[in-house]
Amino acid sequence: MAAPAGSGSTNGGWHPGLHESATFDRGVIAEIQRAAREGMYDIRGFGAKRRVPHFDDLLFLGASVSRYPLEGYREKCATDVVIGTRFAREPVRLDIPITIAGMSFGALSGQAKEALGRGATEVGTSTTTGDGGMTPEEREHSSVLVYQLLPSRYGMNPDDLRRADAIEVVVGQGAKPGGGGMLLGHKISDRVAEMRDLPRGIDQRSACRHPDWTGPDDLEIKIEELREITDWRIPIYVKVGASRTYYDVALAVKAGADAIVLDGMQGGTAATQDVFIEHVGIPILAAIPQAVESLMELDMHRKVQLIVSGGIRTGADVAKALALGADAVSIGTAALIALGDNAPAFDAEYRSIGSAAGFYDDYQAGLDPAGISTQDPELAARLDPVEGGRRLANYLRTLTLEAQTLARACGKSHLHNLEPEDLVALTIEAAAMARVPLAGTSWIPGLVAPGA
């Protein structure tokens, strides 16, 4: 929503006598003025935009005298991952450990969902449905499709459940742990309305709690039911927003999950209150070690797979997440950008609706010039699913190559051989959260040495 820094005339008249308040900066002042004018909180898409400790605050220790590196381009560094080995007869087998996160048809156009499926399939990974059910297009174009069971149950049906390659029970997401979904009325087309059993054009509020279970003991029985319906064939993931991660992971494992999907506060959303996005949940960097600790204590690390998301952008992010103990990562926002979201080619149109390329986050509005977060047929037609899929595949290949490059430098023949010992932190905060030493020291803040 905020005007891009450096755009327009806001900086043009600056002189040394203008002293901007750190507490009431121009963005804060503009938001107070907007709130006073509209009497309504700001709803937007994207994820948290504030700076939080992140993978950028970690560095790899490459191999040297004490470690052998692997030869780049020549020696194999495997990337495959199997998810759902605990109970499922047919676990999900992926060529790369980078999956596409759940995003709904409704929030996204049909073409965008198809493009995600095409791109993921080209590189041998999975994509995920979202709030609103499974469309035939995404099933057709996704070789591995994860079907979400959400509190709203929009479009939920047992035929799609049996058509899925995995089920993801969504408890929460990183952008809004403890919050439900929202799809504003202007994005409810006839087809979206039909899939969700709702009238066209009304604001669609998804519940934050499941209608037929509350608490971990019920969840265990719910998972048992889903397994019975699908004859124990496919894996069942449980997705949580990162908050009380240590306990949530333990309870999900106890409830019988095959895999945990852990979404940090930087994880995207199609429409959520800005105050929720920026002030609830914890960074993925802080959550992964909690999850891994929980899994290890239960002797379930690598047995219940951990998929992490929320701010994955580069192969370095992928490698660092895996080194901290994740089995795979998931991308949402980055995948949309790869499809064409925020592309410079649409800058003039972004500006005409009060934003700019590189800043657009009004996914809730349905006016996306890139044709991705919209149900407008003319806008949606701008995205060629084949071209979009190709761009996504290119991006996923780049992430994989980057992660392999870093893993080889650390002497690892599989991405999963990366480990916390390969990492150091640039800041005290990141060292404490990631539980790796501050660079150049052996100090991990908060870690009590045995016998101390």
Next chain:
Amino acid sequence: MATVGGPQIAREALWSFDLAEQTVRELNQSLHSGPPVHAGGGVVIHNPGGRHAVAVGLDAAYEVEIEGHVGYYCAGMNKLATVRVRGNCGVGVAENMMSGVVVVEGSASQSAGASARGGLLVIHGDASARCGISLKGADIVVRGSVGHMSAFMAQRGALVVCGDAGDSLGDSLYEARLYVRGSVAGLGADCIEKEMRSEHVAQVGELLTRAGIDDVGPGEFRRYGSARRLYNFHVDNLGAY
């Protein structure tokens, strides 16, 4: 349309399971992949013993009779089958049902018929809290009373309550129709009483007939539905949330 109190299945035609001897897994696997001769045929399940997920995910026109009490999610996501429980049900009976009929001769726990999209759920006893929560097109008939927050966010379909309704009936209701014969402890946000017109009397009458309830008149019910004031968020409605 046939009533659910129709003729009993010939006992000799029944495909029989005993959950004192067999597992729920064996039962469901059999019903999912059973020989065609049984599709449309009768199934009887003995000694359910309060087990969870009994007869879930059915996708054929079985006539299932369960001889006792069941736990959570009995007949969950049912399609086509008729399931009769000769006892009480735990949480979420007939959750997300797509079609068919589920009859509970006793009472049902919370979230009966949650998010059910089609078919008919009949409960001859009482139903606990959140009966018909997120209802998406199925019809529910309760011979007794329902607990609080029933029909919460119900989108489509009908809930017929011959007894009383607990507090916050129809909170955040969409287009589902609610009919209550007795008292309503309180209405939820955006739920109001509406005129009971002839087509509504006819709908209740038809549902009672299908449920096999013939000692209650359709004209004795009051209708509740959405005021549709909260369909598009507006700051002036803040007090309603």
